[in-house]
Amino acid sequence: MSRRYAIYDVFTNRRLAGNPLAVVFDADGLDDAEMQAIAGEFNLSETVFVQRAKNPAHTARVRIFTPGCELPFAGHPTVGAAVAIAETLNGGNGRPLDLVSVLEENIGPVRCAVKLPAEGASFAEFDLPRKSVRLDAALDRQAIADAFGLKPNQIGFENHVPSLWSAGVAFVMVPVHDLLAASAAEFDATAWQRCVPFAEGRLASAYLYCRGGVNHLARFHARMFAPEMGISEDPATGAAVAALSGAIHFFDQLVDGHHPILVEQGVEMGRPSFIHLHLDIAAGQIAGARIGGQAIRIASGTLDL
Numbered sequence: 001m002s003r004r005y006a007i008y009d010v011f012t013n014r015r016l017a018g019n020p021l022a023v024v025f026d027a028d029g030l031d032d033a034e035m036q037a038i039a040g041e042f043n044l045s046e047t048v049f050v051q052r053a054k055n056p057a058h059t060a061r062v063r064i065f066t067p068g069c070e071l072p073f074a075g076h077p078t079v080g081a082a083v084a085i086a087e088t089l090n091g092g093n094g095r096p097l098d099l100v101s102v103l104e105e106n107i108g109p110v111r112c113a114v115k116l117p118a119e120g121a122s123f124a125e126f127d128l129p130r131k132s133v134r135l136d137a138a139l140d141r142q143a144i145a146d147a148f149g150l151k152p153n154q155i156g157f158e159n160h161v162p163s164l165w166s167a168g169v170a171f172v173m174v175p176v177h178d179l180l181a182a183s184a185a186e187f188d189a190t191a192w193q194r195c196v197p198f199a200e201g202r203l204a205s206a207y208l209y210c211r212g213g214v215n216h217l218a219r220f221h222a223r224m225f226a227p228e229m230g231i232s233e234d235p236a237t238g239a240a241v242a243a244l245s246g247a248i249h250f251f252d253q254l255v256d257g258h259h260p261i262l263v264e265q266g267v268e269m270g271r272p273s274f275i276h277l278h279l280d281i282a283a284g285q286i287a288g289a290r291i292g293g294q295a296i297r298i299a300s301g302t303l304d305l
Helices: 032-042 075-090 141-148 179-184 189-195 238-252
Strands: 002-010 019-024 047-051 060-065 097-105 108-116 122-127 133-135 163-166 170-175 205-211 220-226 231-234 257-265 273-282 285-304
Touching: 002 075, 019 032, 019 075, 019 285, 032 047, 032 060, 047 075, 060 075, 075 097, 075 108, 075 122, 075 238, 075 285, 133 238, 141 170, 141 189, 141 205, 163 238, 170 238, 179 205, 179 220, 205 238, 220 238, 238 257, 238 273, 238 285
Parallel strands: 019 047, 060 097, 170 205, 220 257
Antiparallel strands: 002 019, 002 285, 047 060, 097 108, 108 122, 122 285, 133 163, 163 170, 205 220, 220 231, 257 273, 273 285
16 A cells, blocks of 8 residues: 655754654554554654544544654644645645644644645644643753763753743753853763663653853754754754743743743754744743744655554
8 A cells, every 4th residue: 555655854944954753644543553563664753653643523533653653742843744744735826825723633633723824834823732831850960961971061041941841841951151052062862871860761862951042032042962862963853842932931030921932053063953932931931822833844755664
């Protein structure tokens, strides 16, 4: 049986930047082992499998696999899948189109707003299916510094300190002093595995961040490392930004109102990515959070499976 697939570059408006994503359509009938094997064959940070929705009111069922495991939720697969499905069903008419879709992910239904332009990269934004929460963890600053080849005084800035957060996937947030420290970091997976906890069933991944960015519009600059998932470094990680939203609010004590925050990632990899985070704060709490970005198709074909 032939199954269609497409490759999208996500969180970018140009090809060969952002985070590449494989989207496999017509994935009904594939079992877990087959999907994991196909994700390993593509060997991208994530591969999405599109199946028929269980609820007829929803758009599709979506399974998300890294080369090493399945994830309950992830940001760049959600954006990329929403765009890919919308373009497949509605694209090619030469007119701009706004629509809403609901993707069934393992974490639950995820509502997405999609903008299809007449030409160029499409845009998708989704409501976080779960708010970011801080998890208890004893984190050693020296051990974390060692895992990145940095000095202890380069870990942290202002009142930001290492902390463990999750909005569906757990990440240790590692604030560093500045862009120089972020670019100088050299990740040691073995040292990382010795110093961080297991959370939500797997070893927590690393999300290193600092204020500012190479792009003057960026509020934060970030890098992500996930040895447990088979990802040496990831050029854009929506699930990590979802988790980061809690840390930003906790440490920065955002005032009530709407806060648009642009996070850049992937710069050190030569694949700059731009992740749009929107936080609505009411009564001192996160009332709503959304993540969005652009995506553009770079390839398509069929799998003979």
